Amino acid sequence: MGNSLSNDKFVVKGRTVAITGGSRGMGLAAGHQLAAKGANIIIIARDREKLAQGVEHIRQGALDPSTQRFHHISADLTSSSECVRVIDEIVSWNLGNPPDVVWCCAGSPHPTLFIDTPVSELEAVMNSNYFTSLYMAHAILSHWLRTSREHTTQPSRTPSSTNTSTISAPPRHLIFTASFLAFYTFTGYSPYSPAKAALRSLSDSLSQEMNLYAAAHPNEPPIRIHTIFPAGILTESYEAENLYKSDVTKMLEGADEAQTPEAVAAKSIRALESGQELITTDILTSLVKRSMLGGSVRGGFARALGDWVLACVVTLAMVFVRHDMDRKVRDWGRKFGASGMNREDKQA
Template sequence: MHPSLPSIPYHFSSTALGISVVASVLFSYALAKMLGFGSSNKFVVDGRTVVITGGSEGMGKAAACQLAERGANVVIVARTLQKLQESMEAIRGSAVNASKQRFHYISADLTKVEECERVISEVTEWNDGTSPDIVWCCAGYCTPGLFVNTPVQTLRDQMDTIYWTAANTAHAILKRWLAPITPSNQRPSPPKHLIFTCSTLAFVPIAGYGPYAPAKAAMRSLSDTLSQEIEIYNGSRAAKQRSRATPADVKIHTIFPMGILSPGYDNEQEIKPAITKQLEAADKPQTPREVARISIEALERGEYLITTMFVGDLMKGSALGPSPRNSWIRDTLTGWLSSLVFLQVIPGLRKQAFEWGRKNGVPSSST
């Protein structure tokens, strides 16, 4: 349900050396990461409580299973009760210590503010009066289509199911996490983690995703804003003289997958405009388990904006702007490489769209 870069002819002989140097440094950096040099786990979940919205299928379910494998207590949230019940069996079966870990599911419509508040309250009660340690927002689905051919109500529904489910959930949990407490109640506590699941379409939009991409772009903007705002509250814990402070630091993260093989992806393919399929023809969708694994490993490294394949890295590098960097060296070099690659990519996408229109004329609602 996400784009990839089209085939790019290499005729930048004058820049070949520069690209080779950048690629070599990126490879060395990646190799060091794979060998574990200078790394420590910044996303410990053993014994902690994780809430995953959209956890009944796809990436959300895969992430829930893998966190259960790491010792987490897991709560999944979705609308359909039957899917929740079926998924819960797989998640329980993934537990590393079934006698100690706990699992729960909640049916809720997260487009409604009061439902998000209910979910967090229910989880807190289930968790012996303690709010969850990690909230991962995976809820949402994609309805591709050309903007003009898409009913306005569908445009609104996409914003509700993508942006507002995440924003509502974030608002509900942050009110809990950021409530100040008195010094007598302050104890050392591991950081809390709020994770959004976005899309590389927030970096590089593709024709045919007009209903979907703007909601993902809004989610990325919310993430960047919160990454700044949250430091106000984290700073309260470092004050020399403090009467009140938040109970724990909070970390914000956002995942940017590309295509994910799932029932939702199959549904998208049935209604996706033909031009969109052409523009993203080189996209090689990943399995939910693969995307979840790569994302969790990046969270363990403490990364903020997380992509799940090299093409996604390039797309991110082209659009980082003022977003916080995971690594100044890696992200700067990727940005340089992206600036060269995208000299051809964006004109190529526009040219393909133009040629499609010249060949087929004004698109109908079925194309």
């Protein structure tokens, strides 16, 4: 009864949530906060020791540790077969049921200048930040949609599908984690930004495709596709990337403050609960998003209208932002050369 009267579009109490990259950073923070709301949590990553520590941290924050269940799986998600294995293991552990929510947090940035980045590293960045999510999405959607795919020639037309008094099953959720850089990129992020932009495009495509299955099989749980667009997150990898990030990139980023993983997770979860699909966690990204949406607009007429009004304003501002950043990069090149590094500071 409580859930039926609630405006919460992301109810997780008693449901099972799988989080890739869940042993640290945003993934771990999301697992901890969702456990506090009553979810059963599975975290997936490579490092077994960090996974064990992560599960214990999540368990300690659980709403009811005596009834909630927790599990961890070590896997290399850059392999499509491993992603299939992970889903199969979750189904087996979860008494034959697939997870209700899959949140893809795996991945890390590599901010370097394009020609200074080995091709092998470019491939690794794309694998880590795009293909891990794509493979996991393919594995879980293939499982969630197995019934509807087995009956593609005959849409579901049972009496309950036309009975408006029937309470529909709660939706399943597939959540991607992209970046501010999916909307606007700049010097130093050419190895990384394309992977996050690809996630945004994948999210848009899948969001529309899920309408096909929902319409053809109204008795099955609907599937919602969401994408989070955080800016900087204060994690171990954030500290590490600043050791090799070019000085020109640091200059362009300016004094923008990164957010803690806990803050990003909390803002993301609140947005999920309100029903948002394209989610930002800070004001700047929220504004830039409006200027770059194009066909990505989702959320109904009222939200689209609000986005359009803001887009008209922000698009004009972005012209000046791009002009200013281009000027700064040219000035940097004339002063310090093409390495992207401030040699004067290094010699001082």
